[in-house]
Amino acid sequence: MAENNPFPGENNTGHFWDDNLRELKNPPPRWWMIAFWASVAWWVLYSILYPTWPALPGKSDGENDFTRGILGWTSIKEYKQGVEQVQLVRAKYDEQIASMTAEEVLADPGLLQYTLASSKVLFGDYCAACHGSGGQGNPGYPVLADDDWLYGGSLSRITESITNGRKGLMNAHATILTEPEVDALANFVVEMSEGGQGSAEAWQLYNDKGCVACHGAKGDGVLAELPGGEILTVGAANLTDGIWRFQPGGYESAKHTILYGVNQPDVEGTRDAVMPAFAQVGQLEGKLSPQQIKMLTVYVHQLGGGQ
Known part of the structure; x- marks a missing residue:
């Protein structure tokens, strides 16, 4: 095929399709080669600095280990650092709420806004499965966003309901x-x-x-x-x-x-x-602390039907 090359001196491989489509043997552009070798160098550097290789034997409990990198970085560590930063920001508000009643929190616009924003997660975790994400009530469960209450919609009654069930x-x-x-x-x-x-x-x-x-x-x-x-x-x-x-x-x-x-x-x-009752007994998981109950009380009260 090469001896019938219609493009002599072109530095092609001698493979042709449709008369004039051919494969050339030209080297890649210099910028492409620089980028390629730079990416290889970066990969080597990354594997040294950060966790990279999984499934390495050697842990005492029989599970596989992984290369940890000389920087000691892990996504879990980064996550915990982020949580600590959030907790530092929230600490000043939580300390104020701890020393106040639900009525006092409700009367403070700044703390009320913070309580509603932070308690939305609590409501989603502990209440939304039965009462709906917006308090609209799922089938068979009471609506919290209206003014119809079986046990009363005051702050004290809502606290009783959450605490004791x-x-x-x-x-x-x-x-x-x-x-x-x-x-x-x-x-x-x-x-x-x-x-x-x-x-x-x-x-x-x-x-x-x-x-x-x-x-x-x-x-x-x-x-x-x-x-x-x-x-x-x-x-x-x-x-x-x-x-x-x-x-x-x-x-x-x-x-x-x-x-x-x-x-x-x-x-x-x-x-x-x-x-169910949500009051925390000892360190029992899945229950709410008095602080969380107070904040959730305010949130439920503000859904639209509090008295």
């Missing part, structure tokens, strides 16, 4: 009420949720069957109003608004709750309504 309780009435009584009460609940007033007969049944003991004389879940705006409640639902604790709501949902109750042991079909 909550466990709803309602007796199952399947063996207590007759079918017409269940039907009447379920329709009463639906009527009240739609803004109705309820008939005298329905109110009489409501009181006679003991519903008033938990849901209150007005059906709004309030047993008494305390000085300072606090309310006394056992966590019973407000029957006078359109917010349903258990979805999808309506007649069938109300009937189901009346029949099988809430958190009733050994009752098939009972509603589950449990919030």
